[in-house]
Amino acid sequence: MKNEKVLIVDFGSQYTQLIARRVRENKVYSEIITYSKNLNLDLTTVKGIILSGGPSSVKDTFDKKFLNVLINSNIPMLCICYGMQAVAKFYQSSVKSKKIREYGKADLRILKESNIFRGCNNNFQVWMSHGDSVIDVNSHFDVIASSGNNNISAIKHKTKELYGLQFHPEVTHTKDKGKIIKNFLIKYL
Template sequence: MAPKAKKTVKKSAQKTTVKKAEKKVKKVGLKTRFRANPKKRIGKMPKLKKATGRIAFSVKVRKIKSKDVVLVLDFGSQYTQLIARRIREAKVYSKIVPYNISIEEIQELNPKGIILSGGPVSVYDRGAPTLPKGIFKLGVPILGICYGMQLITRLFDGKVKPSKEREYGKAELFIDSNKDLFSNLPSNVTCWMSHGDEISKLPAGFVKIGHTINASIAAIANRAKKIYAVQFHPEVVHTQRGVQILNNFLFNICGCLPRWTMDKFINHTVKQIKEQVGNKKVVLGLSGGVDSAVAAMLIQRAIGKQLYCIFVDNGLLRKGELTSVVRTFKGHFK
């Protein structure tokens, strides 16, 4: 019994010491920092019943969009595929579509941005490809390149005229505004030009953001509508910092996220091929070039022995190409 008595005396002594300390603090006029017993503050804890049996519940999971899509409207440029490639290299999915795609189809694809490619004709040529003006009312950021810039200018009542000299090759671009599209760029860069027409009058609501010696208006912007356009080709390697210009459009203006990879594209494409082909057989004309080789690889991965590749020697192959193609594909497609 002796040890218990000692503990009781010790606890009562501690309580007395605390009370004395509280009285001294009150006399001095300081606020007390002694905390009340938590049990006294919150009251008596309610007793919880033990849960028995199974509890049914559901959790709503918000579907997160797996990829952003940027559409490349093709007006016949030799660089259209390169534009799409540059976007994918930035880990953003791009899809090439014909220039006459309907507004309803665009809305269904729900793109984060739209790029208008260049083209081989003039906006004033008879039957020149054009766009419905409603595409600019979708609220989707748009970037026009070369012909795309001239088309935007014409649709917004600016003026396009034939250049005094057709410009093809390198030119020095002087940046008049280094915001958004030209963010973090030096005051001048070398760019690649390939055009026969030029902008002579800005469309309403647009400002000039770049020029060259030969083209007084080489880049324009309507920041309120998020419409931008350049006369040069940022997608080609000859344009300094061209990749950064495209990335500025993708990330700063469109708000894309770099989360697309080629692996995702392959898996998605293989799945589509399986669903489309089913148990049928596929005959593929194999030329040995990149397009047919990639198509053969994807189809073979999807349906295996249901694929039959036919390689035709048309007599115009390079030396040793026949042997190389046969050896490569016989070894990999079994």
């Protein structure tokens, strides 16, 4: 993949460097950029975009113009934690703050077959770390996985190559053996 890359947009996640490491372990070049209001992004060599998690709430920090540039580029996207919440809000799905942050292990249940979960068990442990949650999606998305009391844990856009994960596939506490990130990279790069 000469001069092609995965762009990782860092929204302040403690795991951003780990996302880049997981991408490199799959022999794919990645570049991390810190989120800013700069809309002059050169996406000509970008073959995939990963949005990181972050400590902020989409209720406080949400930039529709920035997301519009990324989403309308039609470059495949993997949106993790805050990234999923931001994309859901962009499409006017419902995102709410939780009284108690969800932090720790959770049991994921795959609800709908999807390329992102290829080779994964139908149920496996994932790692959650968030204060906001997507509680309802509109007609743009399918809910493809849930956890706990039917909490929305993964979504797929119906017409774009865009996935949202409420959990963190980059950490070893998520027991997918690295398949989720690998599936994203293999399918779209």
